[in-house]
Amino acid sequence: MDDSAKRLLQRFMRRIPTQMLKTTLEKWSRLTVAQQKSLDFTQSKWALTEALLDICEENKWTTKHISELEMIYVIDNPNQGMWHAFQLMDPEDDAHSVELTQFKEQFKSHLSELIRHVSVKIKKHTDEAVWIRIAWGDSYSRPNHLKPTYVVHYLQTPYVFVTSLTSKQKPLLSQALVLSTRHHAIKDANLSGKKFTAIRDLLMRQYQQAFPTKYPSPLKEKNQTVSNPLIEREQAGPAANRLQMACEAFGDGMLPQLQSAVYKLETKFRDQTNKTMTEREESFRCVVKFASTNLLESLRDCASSGIASTPVTPLLSSIPLKGRNYFVITDNSPGPSSQMHQKTDG
Amino acid sequence: MERQHNSVVRTPLNSVVVQRRSKSKSYRQSYRSCLGAASRLGLTPALTARRLNTSRRAPKSHNITDKVDPEQLTLLLKTEWKLSYVTPLYQFRHTQLKSYSRQLSAFIAAEKQQGLAVDAEGSQSSFRVSFSVVQGMTETADDAETVLIQIHSKPMFAKQDDPQKLVWSGWLACINGNPDYLSSLSKDFICLPLFGSSGPEVLTTLVKSWFQQMFDCCFGPLEISHTSLQWLVALWTNCHTESNIQHLRMIWTLPVTPPLQITYTVDAQDAWELWSSVRKDPEEESEGGEEVEEGGSIDLKEVMRFMQGLKNHFYRHFRLDLSAGSLQQVSTALGSAKYSGRIKVSSDGKNCSQSFSQDTFLLTHTRKDKCCTNIFFLSF
Missing domain, CATH: 3.30.310 (TATA-Binding Protein)
Structure with a gap:
């Protein structure tokens, strides 16, 4: 067992919580029943690592086997690191018929044509997702297994999710992906977050959305005795209306756990009470970041409680509607520099 | 608009008094009674007003390194207190x-x-x-x-x-x-x-x-009140021509479930231009009969107009009222201050220094080329 395999196992052991170790090793299914039994999971991590290193040594396992183990753990616990979403564009006619074996072969061969030292491992997960682990090297050095890139692609969809990718590796990965999925281009989907499941659900619309028809009437008869039924009824109307608009904008029930959204505003400062600034030529540059443990639920609560005015501004409802959380907002005027033209006056 | 401003100005005054009363510490009480005595003795309204946060002396030049050993000053910098x-x-x-x-x-x-x-x-x-x-x-x-x-x-x-x-x-x-x-x-x-x-x-x-x-x-x-944080937003921005503040960053939290945190970062130059646009005219100042100090003074009304301008720009885009939340933190390249009573003064070298006292918060910043220092007084 060489040094890099040893280090990979040690790092893996540091990362994995002890209570998950047993099931992950079972899924790996490389240990014999006797070896599995010999491991005492109540021992310290250090002792367990030593025991595992011995077993690996005995079986002459290499980086290949250890990275397999790491991959099993990452697939089961994808909500770590920073995930970025990408979208494949302009599919060729046969893009819909790309299946796993073909994709696997093509991806590996395209990538190794682009870079000499690279190690790729591809695994199909139960939910149709193809998981790819890439350990990068360069012309002079062997693949570094300690800093792998993980890529998740749902076959026959344009969606790709990536974590730990450097700007140097990005064009290589993009080209290999575009070629092997039979597309012409790939673009940044402007969506990123720590929870892989959340950004996947948001982009692939795998959550409960609300439609106007779902709410038959904002006014409901209530049988409760209230101090002043007239006031109660008068307030119930707008409140129910706000809730409905909030749900229409952000969704109903549990929402994907998106943690942040960033807006880069390059718009003019307009304020009737401030002539000097309104007449100013340049735009008012600022960056606004919204953050919460569940951003969409927070924003829905803002709208339903009245902190945010309803109807919800397109800027905020664009997060679920367009499935992105990074926006550059400029005034709706012709200009090559703007990434997204959005009228901000509502 | 004018009426709105008046009410905004009055609110912090009341809240200061209420806050002081709610504390039962003897020091607070003696401090308050001292204030009360001062106003009964007919001291100038300007003094009382300054203590109650409605107006402050504009930053004045002051060379703190003449008085304080630079080595000792560095011990106080870049640390969050x-x-x-x-x-x-x-x-x-x-x-x-x-x-x-x-x-x-x-x-x-x-x-x-x-x-x-x-x-x-x-x-x-x-x-x-x-x-x-x-x-x-x-x-x-x-x-x-x-x-x-x-x-x-x-x-x-x-x-x-x-x-x-x-x-x-x-x-x-x-x-x-x-x-x-x-x-x-x-x-x-x-x-x-x-x-x-x-x-x-x-x-x-x-x-x-x-x-x-x-x-x-x-x-x-010792919490840094909402009003003090707003003062810092304005005072730090006011510094920009002398010492680049890089950015003006404010963090709000909104009381929704789960809590929403909003970080609003404004370009330094744009923040400064907005700040200058809400400064009162010198004419208006003299009309008000206020004492014109060297370099002028900063009025709470100006601070509130600045904050309102920032909030209006935000509302115009997100239709979300920041006033519903609370300002938690303010930071620029010059330093940061948090509602929880944590404060840090940064510097771009040896030329920056600061010191604090409970009643007054003294912040100084010296320029690289010119050894001058801005001093701000904030009553907590």
């Missing part, structure tokens, strides 16, 4: 610092041995305490000199001859203290009302309890 207020210290003597160093070292060692306070490994390393005076860190003749406390200790697994490391530091200061209040104190008391600490909470607790036992004083948390 947790602020507390302290009641006057009974029989504290600046001449006894060496003895205090010994006594506090012994006190910490004794407390550790009792196993009352901390982790087991701490008991093996000895703590060395040093008290020192930061000469010149005062504004008026009545202010007591700032006292710096440092605690050094050996790391847990250090070798025999490894040097001790600085593990905790703190200071007590009085800068531009209320002269009426200071002169009303008996000679036995020294007033160093602002305590800043940085380091493990256990040590902070030990230092506080030693002071309480030795000098019969009390410590209490």
